[in-house]
Amino acid sequence: MSGLISALALLAQGATANPVALQDEAPVTAELASTSGRSYAMEMNFRLRKMSVPDTLMDIPFYSSEETALNYERPKIQGYAMGLEFVTKKDSANGIFYFEFADSLMKEGYWDDREGESDANHQDGEWIIPSKNLGLLTFGANYAYEAFFVRTEQTHGNFGLSFVVGGGLGVGFLVGDVYYIAQGDDFTPAYQRAAQGDEPDGLKPGVIPVVPMVDMNAGLRFNFGDRAVLRLEGGMHTMLYYGATMGIMF
Ligand SMILES: [Ca+2]
Numbered sequence: 717m718s719g720l721i722s723a724l725a726l727l728a729q730g731a732t733a734n735p736v737a738l739q740d741e742a743p744v745t746a747e748l749a750s751t752s753g754r755s756y757a758m759e760m761n762f763r764l765r766k767m768s769v770p771d772t773l774m775d776i777p778f779y780s781s782e783e784t785a786l787n788y789e790r791p792k793i794q795g796y797a798m799g800l801e802f803v804t805k806k807d808s809a810n811g812i813f814y815f816e817f818a819d820s821l822m823k824e825g826y827w828d829d830r831e832g833e834s835d836a837n838h839q840d841g842e843w844i845i846p847s848k849n850l851g852l853l854t855f856g857a858n859y860a861y862e863a864f865f866v867r868t869e870q871t872h873g874n875f876g877l878s879f880v881v882g883g884g885l886g887v888g889f890l891v892g893d894v895y896y897i898a899q900g901d902d903f904t905p906a907y908q909r910a911a912q913g914d915e916p917d918g919l920k921p922g923v924i925p926v927v928p929m930v931d932m933n934a935g936l937r938f939n940f941g942d943r944a945v946l947r948l949e950g951g952m953h954t955m956l957y958y959g960a961t962m963g964i965m966f
């Protein structure tokens with residue numbers, strides 16, 4: 717019985733001692749909260765992404781180089797996007813506003829439109845020539861939900877790790893031009909006309925000057941010292957992409 721009483725006394729002591737201890741720690745907690753656990757934060761980030769259209773998608777309208785059996789590689793639609801982000805954060809919600817330039821790495825080359833198996837024609841394709849400055853100027857807004865694995869409060873403000881997933885919409889403006897050489901009236905294939913130095917027939921019709929940027933993103937977000945931010949992400953940015961975003965929180 718006396719054991720129980722002394723245990724209760726200890727508990728009572730603890731109960732009175734604890735609020736004091738919490739009060740002592742309160743300024744520290746508040747300080748941490750003001751930096752890492754703060755409900756509002758902003759970021760300025762630089763980002764770099766590799767974008768590409770997968771071959772499996774290009775195989776639908778065009779023959780692959782293996783199928784044409786010509787010595788011309790079908791060009792890959794791909795490029796590097798460099799841009800800036802402004803991010804506002806509140807708890808698990810991230811609002812990401814970006815603008816960027818996606819510089820095309822697509823080479824000139826032969827695009828052979830697909831016909832039915834019985835009437836396959838590998839001579840009627842077009843030679844497509846992108847101008848040097850071809851690219852997309854994009855801007856848009858994304859939402860990202862953040863699930864915390866390690867909060868910076870748990871590592872004395874040194875390090876944080878979370879999973880981010882989200883998406884958004886934007887708009888992309890085509891910069892530069894796309895020219896084409898068609899099969900000649902005398903049925904000279906476009907690749908042969910290009911090889912003999914024929915001038916392009918003109919601007920490729922049907923190239924869309926404005927494209928919607930549709931985003932679906934997933935990745936990891938690292939916090940360092942509660943000032944530096946790094947995100948490694950992949951997903952869809954109208955094309956498939958993977959990339960890194962680095963910046964500062966304030
Ligand atoms: Ca055709």
Ligand SMILES: [Ca+2]
Pocket residue numbers: 828829830831836837838839840841
């Ligand atoms: Ca064809």
